[in-house]
Amino acid sequence: MTIPTADRRLRVLHVEDSELDHQLILAQLRRAGLELDVERVDSLAEVAQALQQPWDAIVSDYNLPGFSGLVVLDLLKESRKLIPFILVSGEIGEDTAVAAMRTGASDYLLKNNLARLAPALLHAIEANEAQLARVEADRELHKSKQRLHELAGHLQTSVEMERAAIAREIHDDVGGSLTALKFDLAWIARHAQDEGVRQRVQSALETVSNAIEASQRIMHNLRPAILEQGLVAAVQWMAGRFERRTGILTSVRTSQEQIQLPAGVPLVAYRTAQEALTNVSKHANASKVSIELSMDSGVLTLEVSDNGSGIAPGDLAKARSFGIRGLHERAATVGGWVDLSSSARGTSLILSVPLEAPRAQQLDDEANSEAEHDPSAWGGT
Structure with a gap:
């Protein structure tokens, strides 16, 4: 008192x-x-x-x-x-x-x-x-925001590590078992004399093939192994899949085919593009999407823009609008930020990550070991 x-x-x-x-x-x-x-x-x-x-x-x-x-x-x-x-x-x-x-x-x-x-x-x-x-x-508020920011960064890293563990289990256990089952069914199909058995085996082979494709799709969503080929290749692959799945014309422009990035940054950029495309498919009513990757003055820029109906200001202020907030928190884990602009002519989301300046915050203390914890690397085959 x-x-x-x-x-x-x-x-x-x-x-x-x-x-x-x-x-x-x-x-x-x-x-x-x-x-x-x-x-x-x-x-x-x-x-x-x-x-x-x-x-x-x-x-x-x-x-x-x-x-x-x-x-x-x-x-x-x-x-x-x-x-x-x-x-x-x-x-x-x-x-x-x-x-x-x-x-x-x-x-x-x-x-x-x-x-x-x-x-x-x-x-x-x-x-x-x-x-x-x-x-x-103000000092206490800043400290509280910093603690929340650190917690959000830790949770993002924990989620990616858990995704990696699940993807490895699917790859090693489920994928391996399904592949072995497919070989066994193929052997039965070659040696079965009864036409009815061969038809049932062929149907089972199709089911197993669909299950293998589904497991591969789940693994890619959990842990994009394509990032081993570089961020540009990963974004191009994602854009191609998005266009085939939605029918929305999607183009990718880049200033260079290979961009050398610090650990953690490729996954942040990939997840940002992934979230942006998901929002386009769900809400934008767009017919065209443009993705641009560039590196200028030590800053990585990823821009995803569409020609859709835009975002109402009230939607961004919703109490449970966690998607955009999650993008801001994810970007902050590598010292970057997200800018979002929208109008009746479409929406543009821009991720900016300075690569030469010190990071505002490390992904997590555990992320210091790239071989074990780099969220951009595929962990084990």
């Missing part, structure tokens, strides 16, 4: 060369009922040393031997401490007062109007404490 400013003992630094003026100000503040611990200094060296201590406020004369109150204010700003600063002077011009307020002074007043000092001091301290509370709240 915060103690009200007027009910607690305040620590005040008074920059004043006149002992008489110091006593006058001290008496005025105590007459207002304030409990004070006041220290008087009158040189820049003493001011610099005093600023190493905590203060509730600083009250400074303007005219001092060899320097002014504005110099004291500059020292306070250099210290980067948020301490209320009140400028007091026997005579101070309007221009000087305005300059002091612009520089960061909390208030200013004349020595012939010291009755206003106590209210001004209390107001300055309360305003400063409110500012400190906002700064602390």
Whole structure:
């Protein structure tokens, strides 16, 4: 619980060369009922040393031997401490007062109007404490967002690793068993004498072949092995499959056939394109999609645009609009970002990933070992 400013003992630094003026100000503040611990200094060296201590406020004369109150204010700003600063002077011009307020002074007043000092001091301290509370709240909010961001990145990595494990099991166990079963059925078909048996075996072979194709499709969705051929080849392959499946004309443009990318980035770009194409097929009512991959000034750019009906602003603000949010979080795991623009003439999604600058966040501590945890690599055959 915060103690009200007027009910607690305040620590005040008074920059004043006149002992008489110091006593006058001290008496005025105590007459207002304030409990004070006041220290008087009158040189820049003493001011610099005093600023190493905590203060509730600083009250400074303007005219001092060899320097002014504005110099004291500059020292306070250099210290980067948020301490209320009140400028007091026997005579101070309007221009000087305005300059002091612009520089960061909390208030200013004349020595012939010291009755206003106590209210001004209390107001300055309360305003400063409110500012400190906002700064602390912003700091905590930033830390909370950072923790959520790190959690999202960790979850993305965990999902990809789990997908890789499932894909390996399908490849090694299910795929291997189906292939062996197909060979056995083929052997039976070659050696069976009964026509009815051969027909049943042929039907079983078709079923097994369909199951093998389905398992391969599931493996590709879980873990795109095509990424071993590079991001460009993977996106071209994805675009071809998308066009065949949906009938939507899909083109891929790229500035180069091979793009060397750090670990993790190819999978982020691949998943971004995959999510964008899924959204096009579900919502866009488009007849044409264009995918562009480019590398310029150390930044990888992936743009997926369509000529569909666009996205309503309200759809992006939906509480359960997790697809776009997931793209933002996925991009952030490699230090990138996603820009989305939409109109009645279509939608454009752009992924940008700086490759030369340090990453904003690593995928996860486990991702440091590329051979074991790189989400872009196919794990085992």
